Amino acid sequence: MQLTGSHTLAAPIEKVWQMLMDTDILAKIVPGVSRLEKTGENQFEAISEIKLGPVSGKFSGGLTLSDIIAPSTFTLNVSQNSKIGNADASIKINLVAVDAQQTEISFDGDAKLSGLLARTGQRVLSGVANTLTKQFFSNFEEEIAS
Amino acid sequence: MEIKISVNVNGKDYVREVEPRTLLVHFLRDTLRLTGTHIGCDTSSCGACTIHVDGVAVKSCTMLAVQADGCTVTTIEGLAQGAELHPLQEGFKECHGLQCGFCTPGMIMTAADLLAKNPSPSESEIRHGLEGNFCRCTGYHNIVKAVQYAAEKMSNEVSA
Amino acid sequence: MIPHSFDYKRASSVEEAIEILQNGSYAKVLGGGHSLVPALKLRLNAPDTLVDVTRIESLKGIGIEDGTLVIGAANTHHEIATSADVQNTLSFLAKGASAIGDVQVRNKGTIGGSIAHADPSADWPALLLAADASIVIQGADGTKTVSAQDFFTGFFSTILEETDIITQIRIPIPPEGTKSTYQKFVQPASRFAIVGCAAVKEPSGATRVAFAGVSDYAFRDEAVESASSSGASAEEAASKAAEGVSIMSDHYASEDYRKHLAKVYARRALVEVS
């Protein structure tokens, strides 16, 4: 499942970067994540709950940040397991300052699904990706506004 | 927690305790041991489990047994009138409308619903009417003929 | 395929159903079950309680009230497809209903269940959008009526709260001479719409066009509508279809092919109603 998107946020690049590096905020803006606990340097244990139409599943697993170059880029690695299948995603996130008050955030990655999710979910997968993307940005915007 | 249901199946009343999650098809097959209703898929796609609930064709794999409480159910075992086959059963045999026989009960029950709604369907209406049932053996050719055979026979019976 | 364990409650009134929904820790409404039960079997979902609303008499009944076609939320696709009231007033809804799934699904699946589920490829959302329908919702705080436009909010998403029950679908009967159609390009395995295009054209020329299967959720295509309403040819109006929306893709139909199909089906629908 391809995960790509970009969006311009009304905040300076440093602020956007700080928010992304803040575990509590990250937990709020990554769709579905309900808990994020630090287990090591840039390593977290994550619990998420995805409710999308007919599907409602609890996932758990790890989340790590790598290739961190402040304040412009890092890679988010997510590995989430559940009884209905697992999701492993590696997403490269880039920040570019549009101007002093605006930052363009873009990401590009791929999520590997396995199990029943991969086998039976294809019909709606692009919708899932789209929806998660939208949620991510709208969560981010809310967080900036708050 | 189990729930008590009463169902009339093929003319006989049954009162049983079932788990809410028990699918109607499992209730029929495992509890009542009416194994003519088959399971061919997980996604309500194949139609092998088709039965009639209160006179219309439904997929018994997509219904909970508790939902059938108080209902009248007919399965393939209850279609014939005693020793006399239903015209569709006869049609399937006469026209070689079955090979391995696994989809056959569901196919016949769906066709019965079709003929109840449309006693003289065209070929394309028959094909459309059977779109919820997979047959992997016959290529549907003789199934269409079997339904035509039954339609003809039933209309003769009505006019006679 | 065995679902997780759950509790089953059969409600005899909408109020009772709402009460159960309020008390259950994670309760789901069970209508025809044709979206929910497969998900339960595959263990893609595991509610604690199911509230069966299909025997609530007030949720059933198709009729005409003061120029409005009223359909109960628990009416099945088959009942709607074969209703004389529907066929005589808004025939495309009957046609659309008869294109859903297969016979067995139509015998059991309900309109309320379908729109609550809001599958992006389901037929009812597009049909109701094009029909300019309203949806009556009863919840803990009382009853409200919302337009189909406001009802569908996203991918498998509606404005329904977890304790809400859809009770009725209300559709204004259009003026004499209105033409309507539903054109569907099906995925041969699931029989869901790759593209479903519902179109209604009133004698005034006012046109409503809605799509199923194309985007994250059913939508009215305003560009096509305004072009057609202002007299553009079917070809010309259809060429504007599905622009500016995110388009779904899967192994059967990619994004650009789906977009192309949306235009083809918009044209076919508009030709039908011209």
Added chain:
Amino acid sequence: MSNKYIGKAVKRVEDKRFITGKGKYTDDMILPGQTYAYIIRSPYAHAKVNSIDISHALSAEGVVAVFTGDDIAQSGINGVPAGWQVNFKNGDIMKEPPHPLLVGTGSTVKHVGDAVAVVIAESKEIAADAAEMVEIDYEVFDAVVNPADAVKEGAPLVHEAAPNNIAFDWEIGNPKAEVDEAIANSHHVTSLEFVNQRMIPNPIEPRSAIGLYEPSTDRYTLYTSTQNPHLIRLLMCAFVLGIPEHKVRVVGPDVGGGFGSKIFHYTEEALVTWCSKQIERPVKWTSERSEAFITDAHGRDHVTHAEMGFDKEGNVTALRIKTFANLGAYLSTFAPAVPTYLHGTLLQGLYTTPKIHLDMTCAFTHTNAVDAYRGAGRPEATYLLERLMDLAAHEMGIDPVELRMKNFIPPFDGVNQPGYQTQVALQYDSGNYQEVLKRGVAMLGYEEFRKAQAEAAQSNKLLGVGFSTYVEACGIAPSAVVGALGARAGLYEVGQVRVQPTGKVSVYTGAHSHGQGHETTFAQVVADKLGIPLEDVEIHHGDTETVAFGMGTYGSRSLAVGGSAIVKSLEKIIEKGAKIAAHKLEANVDDLTFADGKYTVNGTDKSVAFGDIALTAYIPHNYPAGLEPGLDFSSFYDPANFTYPFGCHIAVVEVDKETGKVSLKRFIAVDDVGNVINPMIVDGQIHGGLAQGIGQALLEGAIFDENGQLINGSYMDYCMPRADDLPMFELDRTETPCPHNPLGVKGAGEAGCIGSTPAVVNAVLDALWSGGFGHVKDILMPTTPERVWRAMNS
């Protein structure tokens, strides 16, 4: 012999139970004390099992046992074996890494669905719930799914023991250099790169198996949905569990379709048998459909580059092929034979091609095992030849019918003219290829069609016609031949005829119907041969306890091989009966004629009925001296050759120019399956084969993503033909008898699936050509609307 039944459309005797819901399929059975198995399967295509924690599941109420691969390994159980051995070109033995029943800790799973643990419980609900409590930690690796990619340097390795993922390479035909030269010297060369996509057989009955161990007798019974009970017993006892065969009974009850996928010995069969011994209770496992998608053996999956050379006149000069065949993660029972002996040997087709060479590489990938699926190797050969033939005709501006006629092998009946020796090992028995094509073209109304097509070309609905002619090798097969080819079993068949004292007849056959109607067809043969009513004959099959031995049903072999075995026994019955009759009639055996159910002294009206002979055989009070009582014979029939059915298939399609959607308007099939015992059943077999072949052309095909996930693993996504996807079929037949078996029959089960696929694809391409889109070559199957649309808009 009277012909009261043979050749007649006798209604099937087995239908009564199926139409009334009284069929008995494996999952219909509940044995006393039965437990339920839930198999936990890998969600990953390639991963190491780091650890398995079964403690929570084991302590759940109602759980009887939980086993892992470690338990299996500790009891010294081998994996399931392949039934064929094919060697590398250089003579090395094929790589046959073990296929364990459960993958143990520290080992790697090799496809999504590979089994890791089994939970056994008092109910299927408990088993499913407890399965969720088993915690398995995997380390995930990259996977490879395409056979041509798998053999490249650096591809993820499926088995350490198979470098470059090559199971074996193989070649057949004329020396490569001769073929290269012939291609180089050709006037025209048509070349084609294509994929014969992976198909999922999808019988509507999912597989099911019940293992029953009885400690009191130390005996095992396995009920399983199989096409092949005796072979399952042999493989499971001798190669997997190491238990003596005489202690094991395998029963294949009613089987809900197979299409090849239920020939093979699957791990679950051995697993439930082993588990039942451990817990001393019956253990049932029934596949769920989503489980079937990732555990049943799939079919086809070739990546091919083929070239066909022609001279100036359009005569084929040479055929050169390079194919990569996907065998999946493990070698399934028949798998090595499918892309080789059942494929390479059919590349002569119906043509006089003087030089042929196939270079085959068979690869392991991180996918389900691939094995025989209806036609097995022959559909791939036919697709290759017939796509090339139609494309070449278009390229050279020759009519596709004319080009085929020009290159057909001349008619030969195998009696007055010898069989036809191909360049690829086989000798065809008899054939008249011109006749089937001629008839098909007449049924089509070719000239009128081309006129209609020209008119349609101006519209949005293009018309196309596609031709396909085929010859297949059925009735597998002579044991000596298949043994030389690497089969690890004989391929004879067993037929026992037991005449009861009252003259009623019980027949035991090693063939095993899963929809083919053996109970009717075989009874027709027996009734006619003995001159008795059909109702007096009962056919028994599918139980190793009652049937002496058997090789099962596949490869369109039941009547040609199994029927012939019965005929051999009938001949022995009649011969022995004659001795008894001669004694009773006080005549010489040589003076007797057996016809219409009685022995008559030639030239007299003195006769004795078959029923009287039967009674005398069992109450031998007045009986020939030295003759054993009883009338019961068993025969092992080993055929002299394969049989070679052939035919012509013609598809007419309509292509929506705007959407690319293909509608099949007509399908004409003229098949020659040799003599026909029951035309109704033969037609039914053809119909079913056509639907599957058409399904491959238009709708079906497994799609794996690069991680080895099957992404269309449900009926919501895997498209199979439904009733409204198909037209009524137009069938005709010719009957060219098989010269070497007693019934003259050739086999009908796979014909429809072999000829139809290229006919449909050729028709789609013909439609595109008529619409001005040129000679489209590289369209993939299935020809989905989007693919056709892209072909028109690229």
